[in-house]
Amino acid sequence: MIAHQAPPILSARGIVNRFGAQEVHGHINLDVMPGEIFGIVGGSGAGKTVLLKTLLGLRRPNAGKVTFTGKKIETLRPAEKASLIGVLFQQGALFSSLTVAQNLMLPLREYTDLPLAVQERVAAMKLELAGIDADAGRKFPSELSGGMTRRVAFARALVLDPKILFLDEPTSDLDPLIADSIDHLILQLNQTLGMTIVIVTHDVNTLTAICRRVAVLVDKKVTIGTLDELMKSDQPWIHEFFHGARAAAAMRARHRSHHGNG
């Protein structure tokens, strides 16, 4: 249940992004509530990645501001930022010169005073949590398959137990079985740790399976609503997105599972 009275954990106000004369985002507002799973969708080139970079403070918007728990992103101290925000980048962004274990232990080494042995145990636990056997700990990122890279990157994003986790296309280019297990992992984290999750995705399956509210980026604007509200939208792109052949199959699956759960 989302407590709508609680202040938003992430809030973006009046975001404008421009590249030269081309405007990508025109005055976007969005709020993410603590504990919810929030989806961001949009066609290719609609500016999803730019929006994500703006939210993370990697890109300064031309206008507008981003706040986390009421504090402007630029004013967060590094340690605060690290324990608040976790990011799974699309390509994993694992540090290629470090082993898997070292990749996971880097934030622990920087921001905690745990002894090395405990750091290793925590890192191994996160790896197991993301579904990777600890035996992979001494491997280098170049020795991992695509699915494993994604999971290890997931584990690294989780290392400091962030309050809010950003996932950039977490299930793209993965086979459906792994994609399902990643969806499951996201739900599990949300339920057991109360982690807030923001997913940027193309995958209608992921969207319908786990997101409660979704922001759709179309024509420089966002439309935010629950899935059911968006289903009824008559904006052409949104209608097509949620009523296309892929979406229809995903929605059927969703209804089945909802009925199955009673």
Place this chain on the structure above:
Amino acid sequence: MPKKYTAKDTSLHAAMREDILALQGRLDVHTLMAAARVLQEHDIKYIDLSELTALDTPGALFLCTLDENIHLSHVRPEHHALLNLIRQLELKPFPEAQEIPGWRQFIIKIGRGAADAWQNILEIITFIGRTTVVTTRAFIHPRNLRLPPLSHYIEETGIHALPIIGLMAIMISVVVGYQGVAQLRPYGSEELTVNLVAVSVLREMGVLVTAIMVSGRSGSAFAAELGMMKAREEIDALEVMGLKPMELLVVPRVIGLVIALPLLTFFADIMGLLGGAGITNALLGLSLLQYLDRVRDVVKGWDLFVGLIKAPFFAFLIATIGCMHGMKVRGSAESVGKETTSAVVQAIFVVLMLDALFSVLFEELKI
């Protein structure tokens, strides 16, 4: 009298009553070592979690991996799910890193280095062979010779390098000129500096400076370009289309550089001689005409040729080694960087080695 322990950031309190430890506040990654210390110092049987307000995964891991005779009590309902999640994981440590004693590592490194060097020599020879065959074939069937890329590489490796090569050549002759004047003055024969500058620039310095600069500029560029193409599967795409990467990518680069480097060398020779004119004018007061007159006297017909004849050989090796390392890239971006570095290092090494061989050859031929 319950004892109180407090972690550094005061967010975790531990109260002890006999063998019960009551944790109050946050048990997280920052406070769990304080809790661990208390447990080590005291004989605890029960941990009361009723007043624990926050628990994160490292905290839960800590609670789940306690000794078997320590029991958790009054676990709050919101912490149950997390503890169960951690309990169901198969918790095992990372595999031990292989420990090899230092002296063995040292020997292994020497052995591996030697094996790699040998492998490398074989690869260079093989690739030189392949390049020679493909290049010759391109000349026999000129249809295979692609002119637009060829002219592109001549421009890229030649024309664009003119400013830097000219500058380097002038500076080298200034350096040689200064040394010449300083060393020859005590013998009263400082005018021989002209001989020194002119002959050394034409025979050695011009071509060497050019070749080393081009190794750094173009050899590395070839390795990085082909390396990125390899990493992004562009080379595989060519193969699948039935096109030959050697013919399409390597031949124009090699021929382009073989044409560009002698021209660059000639340019470097001229600039070097001009630099010599400047330095002798400044230090010895020779006018340009006097200088040119002396140069004409001391330079024998072969001197220019000795320098220029080496250029195409150097060019062939620089381009071939650059392309070879590009083709050797495997997958990652890191590998591109590594191969680019070895391309430059090996190209310069081979150029200097070949130059030494040429020196011996010309000495024997009395040229």
